[in-house]
Amino acid sequence: MSRVDGKVALVTGGGQGIGRAIALRLSQDGFAVAVVDLNEDNANKVAGEIEAAGGRSIALKADVSNRDEVFAAVEETASKLGGFDVIVNNAGIAPVKMIEEVTLDDLDKVFHINVASVVWGIQAATAKLKELGHGGKIVNASSQAGHVGNASLSVYSASKFAVRSLTQTAAQELAKYGITVNAYCPGIVQTPMWGSIDKQITNAKGEEQGEATKEFGSKITLGRLSTPEDVAAFVSFLAGPDSDYMTGQSPLIDGGMVFK
Numbered sequence: 678m679s680r681v682d683g684k685v686a687l688v689t690g691g692g693q694g695i696g697r698a699i700a701l702r703l704s705q706d707g708f709a710v711a712v713v714d715l716n717e718d719n720a721n722k723v724a725g726e727i728e729a730a731g732g733r734s735i736a737l738k739a740d741v742s743n744r745d746e747v748f749a750a751v752e753e754t755a756s757k758l759g760g761f762d763v764i765v766n767n768a769g770i771a772p773v774k775m776i777e778e779v780t781l782d783d784l785d786k787v788f789h790i791n792v793a794s795v796v797w798g799i800q801a802a803t804a805k806l807k808e809l810g811h812g813g814k815i816v817n818a819s820s821q822a823g824h825v826g827n828a829s830l831s832v833y834s835a836s837k838f839a840v841r842s843l844t845q846t847a848a849q850e851l852a853k854y855g856i857t858v859n860a861y862c863p864g865i866v867q868t869p870m871w872g873s874i875d876k877q878i879t880n881a882k883g884e885e886q887g888e889a890t891k892e893f894g895s896k897i898t899l900g901r902l903s904t905p906e907d908v909a910a911f912v913s914f915l916a917g918p919d920s921d922y923m924t925g926q927s928p929l930i931d932g933g934m935v936f937k
């Protein structure tokens with residue numbers, strides 16, 4: 678019997694990439710997992726993978742930038758899986774845009790999906806945990822871009838700095854309810870998002886595809902790109918009982934990226 682058996686976790690953006698790996702890992706740890714994504718087919722596939730491996734899971738369609746949909750997803754998770762303990766606010770987007778070309782629409786879209794979503798996730802999880810009368814864990818996706826900022830990803834980087842800030846302030850406000858709030862800050866992770874970033878940067882610079890990966894990859898001390906499972910292993914720690922004495926933190930899990 679694992680120390681999280683019977684507990685329930687909700688993972689946003691769980692349909693692919695890092696979110697999928699987190700959903701699978703938390704299920705292996707013993708959580709029942711709600712896989713939430715805008716892409717319902719992918720969410721269903723991941724929930725199916727969990728069930729096929731002997732875990733408990735549901736798939737839910739929700740747009741995390743919509744407060745009502747996030748609250749409804751938390752409600753449905755608690756009623757269908759019989760409790761609620763952890764939310765992983767993982768969903769995000771990363772459009773490439775040079776600072777001189779950024780528009781109000783770019784700011785609006787990225788901050789709604791990457792930042793407002795985290796506020797809604799924190800609010801919905803806190804309301805449910807207070808109703809259930811016990812503490813829990815909130816885990817947010819930031820990035821190495823939220824520590825150092827990446828050229829070509831200015832709005833995205835700003836959104837990930839914002840996630841770190843929300844993580845710190847929410848941790849201070851919610852400790853009295855037994856809720857901890859932490860973030861994870863990955864480096865270059867082999868997912869559809871990174872594939873798209875490489876394509877957009879190399880297109881914008883007129884370079885061959887893969888050049889951006891080479892450039893970012895050359896900064897990684899451990900000498901390889903991250904897998905989604907590398908990140909999921911750290912989220913497993915943040916979602917589980919071994920991180921009980923940790924809150925307000927946003928550690929890097931980036932293979933030791935060094936920017937000169």
Ligand SMILES: NC(=O)C1=CN([C@@H]2O[C@H](COP(=O)(O)OP(=O)(O)OC[C@H]3O[C@@H](n4cnc5c(N)ncnc54)[C@H](O)[C@@H]3O)[C@@H](O)[C@H]2O)C=CC1
Binds near residue numbers: 715
């Ligand atoms: N891939 C990377 O190199 C890094 C990723 N991250 C962060 O990790 C998180 C996951 O990234 P990846 O797995 O690489 O991305 P991905 O693009 O491969 O997957 C993101 C998932 O989120 C879902 N999603 C997007 N917008 C949504 C919305 N409005 N509502 C609900 N679901 C939505 C997508 O359908 C998709 O399934 C993101 O927050 C990203 O910023 C952080 C550092 C590095």
Ligand SMILES: CC(=O)C(C)=O
Binds near residue numbers: 820821827863864
């Ligand atoms: C997408 C992202 O967060 C990177 C490259 O750190």
